[in-house]
Amino acid sequence: MKGKASLLLVLLLIAASLAPLLSAQPQPLQGPWVDEIAFAKEGDPAKVMDMIAKGDAHVFFTDVKLDAAIAQRLKTDPNIKYKYSFGLYYELTFNPVGPEFPKTGELNPFSNPRIREAMNYIVDRNYIVNEFMLGFAVPKWFPLVSQFPEYAKLADVAKLLEAQYSYNFEKGKEIIFEEMAKMGAEYKDGKWYYKGKPVVIKFLIRVEDQRRQIGDYVADQLEKLGFTVERMYKTAREASPIWIRGNPADGLWHVYTGGWVTTVVSRDDADNFGYFYTPLGRPEPLWQAYKPDPVFMDIATRLWNRAFKTIEERQELMAKALVLALKDSVRVWLLDQITPWIYSKDVTLAADLSGGLWSAISIRTLRFVGKAGGSVKAYMREVLVEPWNPVAGTNWIYDTLLIYGTLASAFLINPYTGLPMPERAVSAEVYALKGTSTQSSSDWCKLTFVDKVEIPADAWYSYDVKAGKVVTAGEAGEKYAQVKIVVNYGDVIGKIKYHDGTTMSLADWLVTWPLTFARVDPSSPLYDEAALPGFRAWREPFRAWRIVSTSPLVIEYYVNYTSLDAELIVSAFAGWASIPWHAYAIGIRAEEKGLLAFSSSKASKMKVEWMNYIGGPSLEILAKMLDESIAEGYIPFKEFMSKYVKVDEAKARYEALKKWYAEHKHFWVGDGPYYLDRADFTAHIAVLKANRNYPDKSDRWDWLAEPPVPEAAIQPPENVVPGLDATFTIRLSYAGKPYPNARIDFVKFMVMDAAGNVLAKGSATPAAEGTWQAKLSPEDTGKLAPGSYRFMVIALSKDVATPAIKEAPFTVIPQVAYFQAMVAGTRSLLESRIAGVESGVGELRSKVSDLASTAASLQSTANILMAISVISLIIALVAVFLALRKPKAAVKQ
Numbered sequence: 001m002k003g004k005a006s007l008l009l010v011l012l013l014i015a016a017s018l019a020p021l022l023s024a025q026p027q028p029l030q031g032p033w034v035d036e037i038a039f040a041k042e043g044d045p046a047k048v049m050d051m052i053a054k055g056d057a058h059v060f061f062t063d064v065k066l067d068a069a070i071a072q073r074l075k076t077d078p079n080i081k082y083k084y085s086f087g088l089y090y091e092l093t094f095n096p097v098g099p100e101f102p103k104t105g106e107l108n109p110f111s112n113p114r115i116r117e118a119m120n121y122i123v124d125r126n127y128i129v130n131e132f133m134l135g136f137a138v139p140k141w142f143p144l145v146s147q148f149p150e151y152a153k154l155a156d157v158a159k160l161l162e163a164q165y166s167y168n169f170e171k172g173k174e175i176i177f178e179e180m181a182k183m184g185a186e187y188k189d190g191k192w193y194y195k196g197k198p199v200v201i202k203f204l205i206r207v208e209d210q211r212r213q214i215g216d217y218v219a220d221q222l223e224k225l226g227f228t229v230e231r232m233y234k235t236a237r238e239a240s241p242i243w244i245r246g247n248p249a250d251g252l253w254h255v256y257t258g259g260w261v262t263t264v265v266s267r268d269d270a271d272n273f274g275y276f277y278t279p280l281g282r283p284e285p286l287w288q289a290y291k292p293d294p295v296f297m298d299i300a301t302r303l304w305n306r307a308f309k310t311i312e313e314r315q316e317l318m319a320k321a322l323v324l325a326l327k328d329s330v331r332v333w334l335l336d337q338i339t340p341w342i343y344s345k346d347v348t349l350a351a352d353l354s355g356g357l358w359s360a361i362s363i364r365t366l367r368f369v370g371k372a373g374g375s376v377k378a379y380m381r382e383v384l385v386e387p388w389n390p391v392a393g394t395n396w397i398y399d400t401l402l403i404y405g406t407l408a409s410a411f412l413i414n415p416y417t418g419l420p421m422p423e424r425a426v427s428a429e430v431y432a433l434k435g436t437s438t439q440s441s442s443d444w445c446k447l448t449f450v451d452k453v454e455i456p457a458d459a460w461y462s463y464d465v466k467a468g469k470v471v472t473a474g475e476a477g478e479k480y481a482q483v484k485i486v487v488n489y490g491d492v493i494g495k496i497k498y499h500d501g502t503t504m505s506l507a508d509w510l511v512t513w514p515l516t517f518a519r520v521d522p523s524s525p526l527y528d529e530a531a532l533p534g535f536r537a538w539r540e541p542f543r544a545w546r547i548v549s550t551s552p553l554v555i556e557y558y559v560n561y562t563s564l565d566a567e568l569i570v571s572a573f574a575g576w577a578s579i580p581w582h583a584y585a586i587g588i589r590a591e592e593k594g595l596l597a598f599s600s601s602k603a604s605k606m607k608v609e610w611m612n613y614i615g616g617p618s619l620e621i622l623a624k625m626l627d628e629s630i631a632e633g634y635i636p637f638k639e640f641m642s643k644y645v646k647v648d649e650a651k652a653r654y655e656a657l658k659k660w661y662a663e664h665k666h667f668w669v670g671d672g673p674y675y676l677d678r679a680d681f682t683a684h685i686a687v688l689k690a691n692r693n694y695p696d697k698s699d700r701w702d703w704l705a706e707p708p709v710p711e712a713a714i715q716p717p718e719n720v721v722p723g724l725d726a727t728f729t730i731r732l733s734y735a736g737k738p739y740p741n742a743r744i745d746f747v748k749f750m751v752m753d754a755a756g757n758v759l760a761k762g763s764a765t766p767a768a769e770g771t772w773q774a775k776l777s778p779e780d781t782g783k784l785a786p787g788s789y790r791f792m793v794i795a796l797s798k799d800v801a802t803p804a805i806k807e808a809p810f811t812v813i814p815q816v817a818y819f820q821a822m823v824a825g826t827r828s829l830l831e832s833r834i835a836g837v838e839s840g841v842g843e844l845r846s847k848v849s850d851l852a853s854t855a856a857s858l859q860s861t862a863n864i865l866m867a868i869s870v871i872s873l874i875i876a877l878v879a880v881f882l883a884l885r886k887p888k889a890a891v892k893q
Helices: 002-023 045-054 068-076 113-122 125-131 149-153 155-164 169-182 211-224 236-243 272-277 294-304 311-328 360-365 397-406 506-510 512-518 529-539 566-573 581-592 600-606 618-632 647-664 815-833 838-857 861-892
Strands: 036-041 080-085 088-094 137-139 186-188 191-194 200-206 228-234 255-261 331-337 339-344 375-380 411-413 420-422 427-433 445-450 460-464 469-472 483-490 542-550 553-559 674-680 685-690 711-715 726-734 744-752 758-763 765-768 771-776 787-797 804-812
Touching: 045 068, 045 080, 045 339, 068 080, 088 113, 088 211, 113 169, 113 211, 113 311, 113 331, 125 137, 125 211, 125 331, 149 155, 149 311, 149 787, 155 311, 155 744, 155 758, 155 787, 169 186, 200 211, 200 236, 211 228, 211 255, 228 236, 272 294, 272 311, 294 311, 360 397, 360 411, 397 674, 397 685, 411 566, 420 566, 427 566, 445 566, 460 512, 483 566, 506 512, 506 542, 506 581, 512 581, 529 600, 553 566, 581 618, 581 647, 618 647, 647 674, 711 787, 711 804, 726 744, 726 787, 726 804, 744 771, 758 771, 771 787
Parallel strands: 036 375, 200 228, 200 255, 427 445
Antiparallel strands: 036 685, 080 339, 088 255, 088 331, 137 331, 186 191, 411 420, 427 483, 460 469, 460 542, 483 553, 542 553, 674 685, 711 726, 726 771, 744 758, 744 787, 765 771, 787 804
16 A cells, blocks of 8 residues: 555656646647737837736737837837837939929939939948937848848849948049039039039928938938938828829929838849839839830849749849849938837737738737637727728728638748748649749649640630629630649538638639629629729739539639749639628628628719628618528529529528627628627727637647747858868757758858958858858969958748848968968977877878878969978978987887
């Protein structure tokens, strides 16, 4: 009994000791980690920070506008954590019309490309970053976000150009003075004059953010150059009619403090040069006034149209475009902002590198630290801004974030790479024409190149609204496409549950097909002129689709569309039935009767309510439509949809929706990890609750909690000598562990002098897991005179768009010093071996052989003679060594 009691005691002690460990690792839940998220309105980040510190808030789903106090608190308050995003960037936009404005006859210095180019020297980007952005930004020279893949792939070219165009006020001044004189201007008493009048620069300066401070700084720099500056402080609403909609030839402005934003990690910025520097970009007068150099225009156009045959050709065009963009400089780029997103230390979540917390992944990864469940108190600048409906509702990000939580998707966007990841889809195959410049880097997406892509005659091409039937590709004469996409969605029909308890059927996938065509058919009561632009943009590349099987659900899509990444081709066209057909039906019925309209444009024209599924007068009308649908067994697009829905099934669906409305007071039904429990447009409050019928466990996306940016360390060789090989060792790691080589896209290196000139570059090769080697050839080191240099590494992971960039200093020593060190080492070796071991001679002979080889690699006669002299010296020392050994041998005898 004693033994059993002792064993029981031991087991209890073990259990007690393991309890804290087990409690620190909560078991995953079905659906999301938290039970609910309560959203409320608050736009002041300082107030939200106070609330977070007191435990009254957990996360702020809004980008934080920085001031000195907020920046300091972010760095010091242990209760407040933050993640960052890139994608907001600032620049100087120049008016290119000139040399004189036609209406006023005034000189426009910025019509001169050399003066615009010189402005790159006039602005100190590092000063702007540190002084006005408080370190929450990085300097910028190009229309590429410096933390995204395009920049990393062009870093060797970019770094050289950044060094060439770094701050140099005197150099910029010299160029501007030279060009102003050529333009007929006169400099006297510290001011520029043209035709007897001061040259006035009309500077549009935005006031809502740091661009006011940046604008004042640039204005100060222009005044130092002798220009008279008229500072025109404007809000976005006030400035827009002048710079973007007005005619630049009117001479109302010269410079504008521009700002741009991208909300996803961009993987293909080939069209940025056409957009920002040429008339291709936009139809507004400013863009049509751009007159780039013909060579630049040709390259920008080829990149715009993706007119290249290989990835290598594309990269060559991109590199040339970087150079020509700086020569043109109708925009002088200043910085990429680092935007902080704040949350409590008690929670954690993923942030998109571009969109921050405005991401579907953010809301899917939100959780309390160390526990499952719980209620999160979230705040945003706005909550419930515009009407929600499944066709043409709100596109405000504050609404979209909540919608992200309520709807599943075929694919989600990886927050760190910008590549799609399957959420509800399982896998895909892409068949592209040979010669297409596309690639696949994901296991789920198989890419095959083929000679031709034929469209099956029975694939669906369109829908005849009047006849109420499908038009096949064979009937439409559609025979070929550029790409065939095959998506396997898995076994979802009859399995996926919607929030109102109904189960996915094929009808849920088909209802939007006739709806799409009805909205652009003038004979239909659903016709909406506002739908035409979007339809045309979709119709041009989309040729046809075909359902291959329903268990599993497999769909083929035929398109005339290409992208650098095959995954993006798939996600651009692969759909998902996230909203059930019966939820569409009540809105379709309301618009058919002229009571509501899906789009705001049609609602205004019809003088009816913009359809809102979650609040306002729409709810009463939709409730009436629901009752009528139950009574009649209403099936939208009956000729077509009745093949997939029976009247009894329709009535059962409507009854489920009626029950849902009674419980939640709205009609928003999806299939996402959360459902909308409560929405109050008046109080601007919304509550999302966990959908415990969701197919995924809460930990599915936990691996995305932090961006796995590689950490780089550089070990230079002991000696770098002109004319000799040199090997640099690069170690890549993450969280203290070697970074898997298989997950590294590339490791590039550059050797730069003190002025930033790139003297050598190449690609490192793997030596061991997490270890790479960069080798400089004798030809590379032969370019390096004795002195100090920088070795830069750019490593890009396949799992995160942000490159790891690391520098290490190293010194090149003269050949004479190197050989002197070798002689000293040899002498030391001789002295240590003088007691005599025969192997010492062998080692010395090896040294002699190595040095002889080294001498052979040296190119100058002087170097060879010096090496031979050193070798002769060593041979002489060897002779002494052998002579010293002879007496010892005689004694032994």
